[in-house]
Amino acid sequence: xxxxxxxxxxxxxxxxxxxxxxxxxxxxxxxxxxxxxxxxxxxxxxxxxxxxxxxxxxxxxxxxxxxxxxxxxxxxxxxxxxxxxxxxxxxxxxxxxxxxxxxxxxxxxxxxxxxxx
Ligand SMILES: [Zn+2]
Numbered sequence: 001x002x003x004x005x006x007x008x009x010x011x012x013x014x015x016x017x018x019x020x021x022x023x024x025x026x027x028x029x030x031x032x033x034x035x036x037x038x039x040x041x042x043x044x045x046x047x048x049x050x051x052x053x054x055x056x057x058x059x060x061x062x063x064x065x066x067x068x069x070x071x072x073x074x075x076x077x078x079x080x081x082x083x084x085x086x087x088x089x090x091x092x093x094x095x096x097x098x099x100x101x102x103x104x105x106x107x108x109x110x111x112x113x114x115x116x117x
Pocket of ligand 1: 006007009010062063064065
């Protein structure tokens, strides 16, 4: 059993939450420059980490709000919880965030190209 601290409601049983996958993944802009290859990368390629991972969670049986979690996938230890609009503040979280392969991925670049318009 996993206890997760919702930033608004406090600690709750994991049965109240919905796992939203890896955190900080931006959907690429569906412009003309978005190829099938770039969209497939966004849709299907996930970080399969053994260790620390930034994740999205929703407190679906509570406040229904989304937030991010830095969790160790081996021990289930939660090192940080922060709002969905923020980036991690802890040293470990910053390292994972900055080192994520998606910062250089095709879909990320497609997303950035869409933002520049
Ligand atoms: Zn909540």
